[in-house]
Amino acid sequence: MSARIDLTGQKFGRLTVIEPHGHSKNGNQRWLCQCKCGNMKVVDGYRLRHGTTLSCGCLRNEVSRYHLLTNEKTREQIGCIESLKSTWHPKSTDLRSANKSGVTGVNFDTFQNKWIARLYWKGSYRLNRSFRNKGDAIQARLDCEKQYLD
Incomplete structure (x- = not known):
């Protein structure tokens, strides 16, 4: 085992x-550090x-802020509420490309040898x-969609 390098x-x-x-x-030594910002x-x-x-995270924030404010296209959109609206939002009922069952939220689990029905809504599984x-x-799945998505 090598001697600890004193960084104090x-x-x-x-x-x-x-x-x-x-x-x-x-196994690496950890060090308590004080950032320039306090x-x-x-x-x-x-x-x-x-x-x-190199810092507590304040450096990343400053660099991000700088790039955000110096980007002309971004500056044009600041305060524009229309730029926050999107024309497409994925829904819980959209069929994923990897889906093999043909029904959103339903797939076959080969380990259990059973069909699994799921619905994830507002941060937790409802089904x-x-x-x-x-x-x-x-x-x-359809019953759960009626209860939560309609």
């Missing part, structure tokens, strides 16, 4: 190393030494059941 007091980008802060799952962040020593992590019969799975 060293600067990496906007980060100044304060003290050791345990180890990562891969935030504290724990960073893997490897990422510090190789320049992968996630298995059936021996394809027709039962289709009917369950």
Whole structure:
């Protein structure tokens, strides 16, 4: 096992190393750092030494903001509510190209040797059941669509 490289007091980008802060799952030393903006962040020593992590995240925000505001096409759209409207939204009833059953939300699970009916709506599954019969799975999906999508 090699000796730990002491990074205390060293600067990496906007980060100044304060003290050791345990180890990562891969065994690398982690360090508590203070960013130039005042935030504290724990960073893997490897990422510090190789320049992968340079700030607490504030640098990325500033660069993104700069690119957003200097892009002329983007600046033209700021405040335009029409640009937020889309002409097409995928629906829970749209058939995916990988679908083999011909019915959205119904597929065959070869491991269980059963048909699975699913409906994911507003962040959670409203239907996630298995059936021996394809027709039962289709009917369950249609019933769930009537309840949540109509």
